[in-house]
Amino acid sequence: xxxxxxxxxxxxxxxxxxxxxxxxxxALTYPHGVDRYLELVRPRWTLNELRAEVVAVRRSAxxxxxLTLAPNDLWTGFEAGQHVAVTVVVDGVRRTRFYSPxxxxxxxxxxxxxxxxxHAGGLVSQHLHxxxxxxxxxxxxxxxxxFVLPARRPERLLLISGGSGITPLLSMLRTLCDEGHDAPxxxxxxxxxxxxxAYREELAELAARxxxxxxLNAFTREDGGDLRGHFGPDHLRHVLSGGAxxxxxxxxxxxxxxxxxxxxxxxxRSTPVRSESFVPPAYAPSGDELGGTVRFGRSELSQASSGxxxxxxxxxxxxxxxxxxxMGICHTCTCRKLAGRVRxxxxxxxxxxEAESIQLCVSVPAGDVELDL
Amino acid sequence: MTATxxxxxxxxxxxxFGSELDxxxxxVLADLGARDADYIRGVIRAQRGLEVAGRGxxxxxxxxxxxxxxxxxxxxxxxxxxxxxxxxxMHGQYDWMEDPALSGxxxxxxxxxPSEQWRHSHNYMHHTHTNIVGRDRDIxxxxxxxxxxxxWHPYYLGNPVYAVVLALLFQWGVALHDLEVEQLxxxxxxxxxxxxxxxxxxxxxxxxxxKDYVLFPALAGPGAPQVLAGNAAANVVRNVWSFMIxxxxxxxxxxxxxxxxxxxxxxxxxxxRRQLLGSANLTGGKLFHVLSGNLSHQIEHHLFPDLPAxxxxxxxxxxxxxxxxxxxxxxSGPLPRQFGTVVRKIARLALPSRPRGxxxxxxxxxxxxxxxxxxxx
Numbered sequence: 001x002x003x004x005x006x007x008x009x010x011x012x013x014x015x016x017x018x019x020x021x022x023x024x025x026x027a028l029t030y031p032h033g034v035d036r037y038l039e040l041v042r043p044r045w046t047l048n049e050l051r052a053e054v055v056a057v058r059r060s061a062x063x064x065x066x067l068t069l070a071p072n073d074l075w076t077g078f079e080a081g082q083h084v085a086v087t088v089v090v091d092g093v094r095r096t097r098f099y100s101p102x103x104x105x106x107x108x109x110x111x112x113x114x115x116x117x118x119h120a121g122g123l124v125s126q127h128l129h130x131x132x133x134x135x136x137x138x139x140x141x142x143x144x145x146x147f148v149l150p151a152r153r154p155e156r157l158l159l160i161s162g163g164s165g166i167t168p169l170l171s172m173l174r175t176l177c178d179e180g181h182d183a184p185x186x187x188x189x190x191x192x193x194x195x196x197x198a199y200r201e202e203l204a205e206l207a208a209r210x211x212x213x214x215x216l217n218a219f220t221r222e223d224g225g226d227l228r229g230h231f232g233p234d235h236l237r238h239v240l241s242g243g244a245x246x247x248x249x250x251x252x253x254x255x256x257x258x259x260x261x262x263x264x265x266x267x268x269r270s271t272p273v274r275s276e277s278f279v280p281p282a283y284a285p286s287g288d289e290l291g292g293t294v295r296f297g298r299s300e301l302s303q304a305s306s307g308x309x310x311x312x313x314x315x316x317x318x319x320x321x322x323x324x325x326x327m328g329i330c331h332t333c334t335c336r337k338l339a340g341r342v343r344x345x346x347x348x349x350x351x352x353x354e355a356e357s358i359q360l361c362v363s364v365p366a367g368d369v370e371l372d373l
Numbered sequence: 374m375t376a377t378x379x380x381x382x383x384x385x386x387x388x389x390f391g392s393e394l395d396x397x398x399x400x401v402l403a404d405l406g407a408r409d410a411d412y413i414r415g416v417i418r419a420q421r422g423l424e425v426a427g428r429g430x431x432x433x434x435x436x437x438x439x440x441x442x443x444x445x446x447x448x449x450x451x452x453x454x455x456x457x458x459x460x461x462x463m464h465g466q467y468d469w470m471e472d473p474a475l476s477g478x479x480x481x482x483x484x485x486x487p488s489e490q491w492r493h494s495h496n497y498m499h500h501t502h503t504n505i506v507g508r509d510r511d512i513x514x515x516x517x518x519x520x521x522x523x524x525w526h527p528y529y530l531g532n533p534v535y536a537v538v539l540a541l542l543f544q545w546g547v548a549l550h551d552l553e554v555e556q557l558x559x560x561x562x563x564x565x566x567x568x569x570x571x572x573x574x575x576x577x578x579x580x581x582x583x584k585d586y587v588l589f590p591a592l593a594g595p596g597a598p599q600v601l602a603g604n605a606a607a608n609v610v611r612n613v614w615s616f617m618i619x620x621x622x623x624x625x626x627x628x629x630x631x632x633x634x635x636x637x638x639x640x641x642x643x644x645x646r647r648q649l650l651g652s653a654n655l656t657g658g659k660l661f662h663v664l665s666g667n668l669s670h671q672i673e674h675h676l677f678p679d680l681p682a683x684x685x686x687x688x689x690x691x692x693x694x695x696x697x698x699x700x701x702x703x704x705s706g707p708l709p710r711q712f713g714t715v716v717r718k719i720a721r722l723a724l725p726s727r728p729r730g731x732x733x734x735x736x737x738x739x740x741x742x743x744x745x746x747x748x749x750x
Contacts, residue, residue, distance in 0.1 A: 040421055331477050
């Protein structure tokens, strides 16, 4: 009703949205709001929260799963190369990770294609691999990020990706093809081997259909690709013969980014290299790092950690966070931790490094911490 | 009725007692997951379903069975919303889910009381200072005399009448709680001091009144009187029910009060013991516990206010065992018996009485077994 796929909302659907979003319905559904009722009918029928339903699941490589999402009406599209926040519930807890859509920015309206590579120890990627089904509803964030092509498309392009870094660059390539872009585009993708190569057929098809597109697969751990091994000056010579000038877009592990930049400067190239790194979050808890920094994001204050509770440290910094019992009972001082780990003084337990709610009065920093305070 | 009634435990024993309870808390926290999330989402689904059904049936309120069914469904919806969902979510019991819609610091409930003020008067004042006369304002809500320690005044002759009025209008009593009416009555604070709180109550209460007494009746057109009466009835049912459950939490015979002096320098173990001795449980079936917001497990709730309440029943078995070993009273009984002693206390304290030490012996049987273990210091 509100989110069926169509290029233009039907008048009935527009009317239903108007009514559901009206002040009257707001007053009738107070204090919870209309979304808390609509979502029980269909989870993505939320008027104030961007959500999407999985409409297709495809496994193209052993460690990747490709999901096609149909977002609700709050989705405003994306530019090739941008990323979106995807929120899923894993064992009862909401977890958010960022993924870059792999489809063309001009593709099917209201569809977002994501390819998720499975990381060992990656809560969200493993969850999506094991549990994403047609009909699964996920939270979605608006597209963001400035790893995008300039409005005036470059004359000659080199797209280099490693592993799951393929998605933003594939999005760029598909977008350019949809636009009828006819300048040369070389796509160099690194994977461990054939089994790990996502989008093999799609890339081959794009290269076959568009004379300006050249696709090279490099395998780092086996033969059989167009190239073998990790990126180096020889690979660069192979894709850009004769020192042709090109703008490069690179996405992958930081080692790949560094070697591209290294080769670029070694060959005295002056055209821009733009890059984005995909680093899976570290899960191994580190020991207490004394002497970290406490940052109060909203107040734009930073100070060296004194080792006291975050409530005491915030007060020492001149802030006046709400508090009650100061013993972890009443949750008055609950605050969002934006980054870093904290230790619960009651149990000694170390928190994860994710953004989450913490009780300031019973938390001490373990290393650098940023609070929404 | 204070330290004298509690068995003498050494500081070391109290520390060990506290550690055992801490261990329960940590074990449950480590185990939180899909089961708890599914549970609270299930309760929410049931509540929203009952609410929609109740409001729908009241639109057919010209048919008496539909009216009665509507009142029943809407009453249950408001009870679930306020107790198993609202009260518990606002304690931060589900903060670990990281769902903004279930965040303890922002959740709002279907009650006249602004959640912001509730978090202060209940989560902080009542849960931290439980049963400390002079600090815990839940003792009598500033209106009733619920303790011998509250000095008698002819005003308290009306105790039973005030209690009935408070029960019928409980959501408004709760809404006005943070205003500290007794301070206003005695002239120690003026209305001007409470302007911000009043504004909050006016806003929240106003929206509740608008919804229940203006908009839904208006939408029913000619059926407006039945809808209005049905909504009022549902509010009253919820009010009386929550009054009964809440008054059974700390006022039945056998619950103890404490003075500021004796609780000034409490250890964690002493704090746990005060929560135990100051609270009383209600026995009953599964549905009863859900409808009480699991406040029937008041003892476990006061020990672990931020653990998901549906876990209290499981924890209770262990808590009871620990109490038995340390010889600490564990007060539990069925609703009619516990509420009966509360009613008697309300009536008795209407009349002048002498303070502590002279109280009548407990009318309920309080399980207070002998320490089964030799507790080495």
